[in-house]
Amino acid sequence: MSVESAAVAAMPLLPADVLAAYQFTPEATVRLFGNGHINRTYLIENSIQKLILQQINTQIFPAPQQLVDNALRIEQHLTVKQQQGLYPLQILRQQARQDGHYLSGEQADLRALAFIDGGRSIEVVETPAQAFAAALTFGQFAAALADFPADELHTVIADFHNLGFRFCQLDDAIAANKAGRLVDCQELVNYCQSQRALVTELEQLCADLPRRVCHNDTKINNMLYSDAEGRGIAAIDLDTCMPGYWLFDFGDMVRTCCSPEPEDSLNPAAVRIRPEIFTALAQGYLQGLAGIITAAERQSLWLGAKVMCLMIGIRFLTDHLNGDCYFAVHRPNHNLQRAENQLRLYLDLLAQQDQLQPLLK
Known part of the structure; x- marks a missing residue:
């Protein structure tokens, strides 16, 4: 304790x-x-x-x-x-x-x-069936709110999923280098900076997408799961519900569900995208949104998966450079290890793109 x-x-x-x-x-x-x-x-x-x-x-x-x-x-x-x-x-x-x-x-x-009785939270995705249940639950939640005027919700955290803003925060952290850590992670910093073109790609794509009510924290433990019924029974933790784009909710599921390792794993070689889990997420989310999601939104989901892995990696790296001011840490280089794991997921998505992206079409 x-x-x-x-x-x-x-x-x-x-x-x-x-x-x-x-x-x-x-x-x-x-x-x-x-x-x-x-x-x-x-x-x-x-x-x-x-x-x-x-x-x-x-x-x-x-x-x-x-x-x-x-x-x-x-x-x-x-x-x-x-x-x-x-x-x-x-x-x-x-x-x-x-x-x-x-x-x-x-x-x-x-x-x-x-x-809410009759359900439990799952902390780590163990089977495709669990991933499917989570994605279907969040898809049904989004579908039921598809006709809600999203911009009537308060934006409780500004720029929460603004990739350009997160790059600016990284730039500031690099320039200040107030914890003196830049020399030890320069290679990771350089790689993140090399992916900056995603900002323009995301901005151009979102210009043609409808604004939706988004959950914005679609980890599997924000679904209550019924073992007796074998399905999700509720979407919980609505604190970050704000106007946004469904690509971010799908991307956050991919980021948090697809790896067999926890976010801060000390076994980075095992951090990867499990294709069977990605497949279940795609099937569940698209089933939940059947008849509602537009062709452009379906196309955007792949970018959402990439963006969320990269963006959270950038946020962890920024906090590491700033001296661990935002995310709680429990060991030296904790945020750096988190950042490295997120970038491994991002790289594995790119490596499996030909296999995984068609699942969303």
Whole structure:
């Protein structure tokens, strides 16, 4: 256990007034829940009900009310679709306090979510069936929101998937070299810089694509999976839902699902794109969006896979050069290792392009 987690464990998890706002007594069971890296999440439980309570990280999300507003708009839209028989998944629902407000705590940074029973989170993709289920779930989520006016959602993180902006951040980190690390990763920096043409390609392609509601964090553990039914039952963690392009959601699935190794693996030789997992992702996502996705959007998905691997690699490399200011690190060169793994995925995509790209056509 880290020093931080030990300190958290020694503190009262939630004050009595916060529990009371959601009709729980101090005798309710409260425990840390999940393994998210941004928000701190609790499960509150008594003999009658369960509730998820999240402490929003205001360093990342400085306007928590915007997250709540976005989630409520999405919840309302999906509820109508569900009532029409057009959305087969369970819906992540915001839970109001007794007084009707949705944020609690001294800093107004706590919000509650109804607990969805009957599913579990998968941390590492083990089979094509799991990958298919995740892609189908996120495809169905996107399809149900295809007629939602995306630009009515708040942009909670500006330039989140702006590749040009991420290259500018890398440029600044190279120029400053404030941690003195450039000499040790110059080759990786040079390779990233050599791929800058993707910025223009992405900008030109997106000019012809419709703006969509995007989840923007389509890791497999943001799907609840039912072992009994063998399918996804809900898309969760809607904090980064914003206007965007479906290519980024598909690309993030490829980036996080296709490697048999974790993002920060110390076995870089094993980091690769598993073609059977890519195939399952393509089949599931396109099935979920059948009849809705345009030809141009289908064409864009391959670029999305490349862009997300490259862009997250650039972000890890930038943070390494800046002295590990953004992503949490647990060992020397942690962000550099993450960056190298992302670039290995990018290179493996390029090597398998003739085999994989036709799956999206």
